[in-house]
Amino acid sequence: MKIITGNDLKSGAVTWWNGAAWSLHVNDAADMGDEAAAVIAAEEAARRVNGAYVIEAEQTADGIRPAHIKERIRALGPTVRLDLSLDPTATPDKVL
Amino acid sequence: MYLYDHYDQAMVDARVAEFRDQTRRRIEGTLSEEKFRPLRLQNGLYLQLHAYMLRVAVPYGTLSGSQMKMLGDIADKYDRGYGHFTTRQNIQYNWIKLEDTPDILADLASVEMHAIQTSGNCIRNISADQYAGATADELIDPRPYAELLRQWSSFHPEFLALPRKFKICVIASDTDRAAMRLHDIGIQIVKNEAGEIGAAFYVGGGMGRTPIIAPLVKAFVPLDELITYSEACLRVYNRYGRRDNKYKARIKILVHELGLEEYSRQVEEEFAHLQTLNIEPPLAELERIKTFFADPAYETGLSDDLDLSNPAFAAWVKNNTAAHKTPGYAIVNISLKPVKVLADGTKEAGIPGDATGEQIRIMADLAKTYSFDELRVTHTQNIVLPHVRKADLFTVWEKLVAAELAEANLDKITDIIACPGLDYCTLANARSIPVAQKIAERMADKAEEIGELKLKISGCINACGHHHAGHIGILGVDRKGLENYQLLLGGCEGADTSLGKIIGPGFDEDGIVGAVEKATQVYLANKEGEERFLDTYRRIGMNPFKEAIYG
Ligand code: SF4
Numbered sequence: 001m002k003i004i005t006g007n008d009l010k011s012g013a014v015t016w017w018n019g020a021a022w023s024l025h026v027n028d029a030a031d032m033g034d035e036a037a038a039v040i041a042a043e044e045a046a047r048r049v050n051g052a053y054v055i056e057a058e059q060t061a062d063g064i065r066p067a068h069i070k071e072r073i074r075a076l077g078p079t080v081r082l083d084l085s086l087d088p089t090a091t092p093d094k095v096l
Numbered sequence: 097m098y099l100y101d102h103y104d105q106a107m108v109d110a111r112v113a114e115f116r117d118q119t120r121r122r123i124e125g126t127l128s129e130e131k132f133r134p135l136r137l138q139n140g141l142y143l144q145l146h147a148y149m150l151r152v153a154v155p156y157g158t159l160s161g162s163q164m165k166m167l168g169d170i171a172d173k174y175d176r177g178y179g180h181f182t183t184r185q186n187i188q189y190n191w192i193k194l195e196d197t198p199d200i201l202a203d204l205a206s207v208e209m210h211a212i213q214t215s216g217n218c219i220r221n222i223s224a225d226q227y228a229g230a231t232a233d234e235l236i237d238p239r240p241y242a243e244l245l246r247q248w249s250s251f252h253p254e255f256l257a258l259p260r261k262f263k264i265c266v267i268a269s270d271t272d273r274a275a276m277r278l279h280d281i282g283i284q285i286v287k288n289e290a291g292e293i294g295a296a297f298y299v300g301g302g303m304g305r306t307p308i309i310a311p312l313v314k315a316f317v318p319l320d321e322l323i324t325y326s327e328a329c330l331r332v333y334n335r336y337g338r339r340d341n342k343y344k345a346r347i348k349i350l351v352h353e354l355g356l357e358e359y360s361r362q363v364e365e366e367f368a369h370l371q372t373l374n375i376e377p378p379l380a381e382l383e384r385i386k387t388f389f390a391d392p393a394y395e396t397g398l399s400d401d402l403d404l405s406n407p408a409f410a411a412w413v414k415n416n417t418a419a420h421k422t423p424g425y426a427i428v429n430i431s432l433k434p435v436k437v438l439a440d441g442t443k444e445a446g447i448p449g450d451a452t453g454e455q456i457r458i459m460a461d462l463a464k465t466y467s468f469d470e471l472r473v474t475h476t477q478n479i480v481l482p483h484v485r486k487a488d489l490f491t492v493w494e495k496l497v498a499a500e501l502a503e504a505n506l507d508k509i510t511d512i513i514a515c516p517g518l519d520y521c522t523l524a525n526a527r528s529i530p531v532a533q534k535i536a537e538r539m540a541d542k543a544e545e546i547g548e549l550k551l552k553i554s555g556c557i558n559a560c561g562h563h564h565a566g567h568i569g570i571l572g573v574d575r576k577g578l579e580n581y582q583l584l585l586g587g588c589e590g591a592d593t594s595l596g597k598i599i600g601p602g603f604d605e606d607g608i609v610g611a612v613e614k615a616t617q618v619y620l621a622n623k624e625g626e627e628r629f630l631d632t633y634r635r636i637g638m639n640p641f642k643e644a645i646y647g
Contacts, residue, residue: 010123011193012147047125050143068577070518074145078519080447080529084176084191092530 001031001059003066004039005074006052014074015049022049024086026075027063062094069096097160097470098243098388100208107251108205111212115139116198123195138218140211141197145520148192151214152204156224156242156266157185157473161464164471166207168456174200179456181432181449183513183562184263185223185473186214190520212250217258219249219330225267225274226472229389230482232421235285236293238268240386241322244377247385248323255330259337260345262330263302274475275565275589277301277310280347281329288316295322299329299359300351303559307595308348311356313363321367324376328367332359391422392468392483398424402486409493411544412504417489420482426489428467428481429474430459430496431503433511435540445536447529448514449477451501458499466492475562476513476550478506508543509551509616510536513562517555517572518579524555526572526579527605534609539616546616549629552587565589567630568612569596581608585615585641586633599638600646611645618644 003026004017015022017039019030032039036054043049056067066072072095077085079092087094100108118135121127127135136142140151152167159167167187171179174196175189182188192200204210213220222242229237245264249255255262265276268285276282282298294316301310317325329347336354338344344353351359400423404410418427434446451459459479463471466488467481474480484492496502505511512535515521517528532553539546552566556573563569569584580602587596603611618641619629633641 007143007147010195012143012191014146044129047123050129069579070145070522070524073518077146078190078529079527080519080533 001057001064002033002036002054003029003057003064004032004036004052004054005029005071006040006043006049009047009050012050016075017043017052026057026066026087029057029064062089072096097158098155098239098385105205105208108208108210108212111139111210112198112201112205115201119194119198134216136194136197137215138212139197139201140214141192141194142215144190144516144522145518146191148194148197149520150189150192150197150200150211151182152187152189152209152211153214153221154186154209154473155246156222156228156239157226157475158224158228158239159463159471159473160207161460161469161471163207163209164460164463165457166203166209168453168460170200170203170453171456172453178450178452180447180516181451181473181477181479183475183477183515183560184221185226185475186221187473188516190516216256217260217262218256219252219258219262219264222246222249223263223265223274223279223475225269225272226474226480227273227418227427227482228268228472229391230420230425230427231269232419233271234267234269235287236268237389238266238283238285239389240382241283241285241295241319242266243385243388244323244382245326248326248377255334258330258334259339260342260347262333262347264326270591272590272593275562275593277593278303278307278562278565278589279310281326282310283322283326285319286316292318294318295325297325297329299363300348302346302348303562303564304346305343305557305559306346306348307559307564308352309593309595310348311351313351313356313360320379320382321371321376324370325363325367327375328363328370331366331370332362336362392470394422394425394483395485398485398487400424400486402489406490408497408504409490412493412502413489415504415508416506422483424486426484426486428484428489428492429506430479430481430501431505431511432478432501433505433536434500434503435505435510435536436500443537443540445510445533445540448512448532451479455499455501458495459501462492462495476507476511478511505543507548507550509539509546509549509568510543511550512536513550513552513566515554515561517553517561521555523558524572525557525574526555526581528553528555528561528570528572531570531572531581531605531608534605535612538609538613542616546620547628549616549619550588551612562589563587564595565593566596567628567633568615570608570612571598573602575602579605581605583608583611583615583645585638586630588630597638599642614644615641
């Protein structure tokens with residue numbers, strides 16, 4: 001699946017496009033297929049997001065898993081400070 | 097310590113007001129990100145993996161207690177309760193909100209601090225020997241000159257758009273504790289044969305993609321021409337440094353491509369021209385600056401005796417304190433590389449360079465009470481209390497123990513430099529911190545036996561973790577989408593600076609920990625007399641290590 005991520009303009013928080021709005025949780029991300037470019041343009045223009053881009057991810061039993069480790073770290077938090085993660089089930093193994 | 101005059105304060109306050117307005121316009125929408133990005137970067141605000149990251153300048157690594165306290169308060173008020181001390185003697189916060197940044201900058205300005213020129217292609221924060229003004233082995237205190245360079249380089253209109261970033265370091269002793277020759281300009285204050293004090297200029301050093309040890313460009317520049325000569329070095333670079341290729345834009349490439357002789361010749365020409373323009377700051381300004389760095393009111397007649405009957409205290413004194421120039425005083429190093437032993441005997445290593453808001457305030461308090469209100473940040477991501485009475489060492493140590501800041505591991509294998517790596521940094525290829533933690537946990541019991549071993553880890557070729565200069569260096573790379581780690585041996589900063597060499601094919605995370613352990617075993621098996629790891633490596637070469645690790 002193709003999902004959109006970026007950082008919230010004001011807070012810098014990692015955000016995921018759920019199809020209608022931005023969510024802090026990767027599991028809310030919607031598969032945007034070919035519509036991603038239009039969403040990114042509109043949301044950046046509306047100054048709700050900074051530097052949005054599309055990434056590859058897959059739906060797993062555990063939730064949505066971005067394809068690249070960098071995006072998984074963005075989604076779940078630093079592997080060395082998972083106490084700061086928004087996902088209470090986050091473990092280094094889940095990130096890796 | 098230097099205190100702002102009204103010009104310094106007015107400049108910093110004006111910058112806060114300006115950035116407040118720019119931030120407002122960005123949030124309102126009259127400034128695009130494209131236009132705003134360079135403005136926020138000029139104020140030290142990056143966008144990293146999880147949030148904005150703010151890098152705060154600590155000029156030549158020197159802080160007062162109230163400045164340090166403010167750094168702790170910012171960690172708690174605006175971040176997630178901690179800060180990260182960096183290899184540039186600065187501090188970074190990882191979870192900053194754009195909308196809070198003007199307030200943070202205002203808080204910093206209230207204690208004479210800022211984040212200006214901590215990013216971008218300008219002259220960055222000046223670094224210096226963390227023992228400056230305290231150690232017996234220096235010629236003079238280099239900090240007045242570092243401060244002069246700070247004032248000269250701050251907002252210098254000609255050098256705000258250099259081909260690339262530019263880092264200057266000043267030391268005044270032969271024992272280089274600041275990796276001086278791995279800077280764009282390394283300045284060592286020296287004495288010539290006539291007994292006069294001046295500055296030796298090493299130009300064109302650096303790490304990153306193309307590590308180069310700075311060659312000596314001029315052996316002696318009179319101190320009253322320090323700024324003029326620095327300006328000449330910068331001018332030649334600004335004119336001819338390569339703006340067409342980011343990877344070739346640092347001064348080290350220019351010096352290398354022009355050749356030392358030609359670069360020096362051009363600098364001499366420019367220097368001669370600048371001497372006619374009389375750009376050196378007036379002597380009175382230097383004298384004014386020097387008054388801020390006068391020795392604190394040391395007590396006299398103090399004893400150097402210490403009761404070392406407590407073994408943990410004795411180990412800490414041995415490893416973490418250094419000789420002070422004044423009898424009865426010591427330089428205290430606070431390690432930010434803890435390795436905790438848990439109830440079941442397993443080890444848990446901390447994050448190199450991280451300290452909580454509370455720990456930062458505790459260090460600020462210790463400085464106020466026991467170190468003439470002064471602290472230093474080291475490029476090895478530790479903190480120094482420069483002037484502690486030996487009679488107070490035990491009390492200071494007890495307070496550090498209570499704050500989990502008393503790891504007795506300075507320059508040992510567990511005192512690892514690690515950049516933020518892929519856990520925080522957008523440019524990273526691999527994580528650095530977990531590798532540092534695993535090595536520290538695996539090697540903690542052997543650290544004392546191994547002795548001095550400087551291990552440095554970077555998460556990408558940019559080398560913020562100084563891997564080229566580690567006795568053991570580790571570089572994280574991306575191998576087909578997976579984290580992979582290259583092992584380097586034989587790097588060293590300091591008087592005998594050398595660059596590490598890659599030993600062979602890379603390893604995964606567990607593999608690199610095992611490879612480091614094997615390297616230490618080779619050392620222990622081959623060590624002669626008092627040799628350090630680096631000495632043994634230099635004597636026996638790479639092969640025995642290769643055989644043990646890959647054999
Ligand atoms: S070395 Fe690379 S990964 Fe580490 S902090 Fe620097 S840019 Fe980031």
